[in-house]
């Protein structure tokens with residue numbers, strides 16, 4: 057596996073003016089979701105305050121000694137997510153390999169509901185876990201989650217869904233034991249676009265009108281990964297001097313079945329579609345089902361790219377039924393998250409942003425990546 061790359065990144069506010077074609081639906085709807093989530097978390101904050109008062113000191117003192125005695129709480133936004141399943145399984149294995157006792161690692165399913173996850177965080181706090189690793193349901197709820205966890209003197213490692221720049225700054229300004237582990241989704245979007253650019257306009261421009269007609273299937277609106285992948289995949293085409301036309305842009309919420317339906321509709325409304333961009337592989341697999349049902353052939357009369365490098369998608373890239381994907385390195389991210397948790401438990405600090413590189417995947421290297429993930 058690749059070595060992790062640790063870097064500090066400046067997370068800039070999204071530039072809406074850079075968005076092309078149909079616009080970025082994820083960014084539009086994120087605000088509403090954030091407001092709903094905020095009130096759910098606030099309720100939780102009140103409920104937990106009393107418990108924190110009672111247990112805070114005990115928890116603060118329980119940070120030295122053997123890892124086998126340490127309790128780790130892990131909150132995953134949703135167990136049914138394919139990518140987060142790979143992530144959490146690897147995290148569990150790696151934590152055990154580092155010396156934690158499997159019985160002391162508790163991983164819970166937030167069922168894509170912030171109120172549920174907030175309850176789980178409260179329960180972890182009252183049960184006296186030594187460290188928390190949290191994949192938030194709503195990254196906009198991070199400030200309140202951080203307040204809960206820091207208030208209980210428990211170190212916190214966020215994963216996969218990055219809190220905003222102000223929130224990360226707060227960790228640093230206050231010297232809190234809080235950090236984030238993830239990849240820069242702008243890189244994955246750029247790689248998706250480059251996979252199409254590398255095919256050349258002549259190949260991709262099937263109707264020879266000088267433009268690339270595409271449809272975009274976005275992930276969860278709250279997730280910066282969805283926002284950046286949507287923006288930067290198209291930007292890569294434009295930066296290469298290609299003219300683009302967005303035929304449809306829909307929110308598939310990272311979900312295969314949802315994407316299958318959306319792409320079926322989009323292809324029947326827009327048979328001139330040349331490229332289907334999906335923010336992740338689960339949705340690309342759904343898109344492929346609809347592409348095949350519409351009697352279209354990837355690599356011949358349509359092109360399809362995803363992100364994650366799920367094994368099934370890698371098999372498709374090898375077979376030519378997907379044009380490409382981008383490896384989202386769950387090994388590196390889960391190991392970095394566990395390492396960061398261990399640093400905190402050992403009284404050490406972490407960079408507030410711990411990054412990881414994506415890898416562009418085409419038929420040229422798909423087998424190699426498949427061999428490395430198996």
Ligand code: BGC
Pocket residue numbers: 137138139140216217275279281310335336337338363364384
């Ligand atoms: C992955 C998606 C996943 C999402 C969950 C993204 O980084 O690419 O497959 O659904 O994280 O937050």
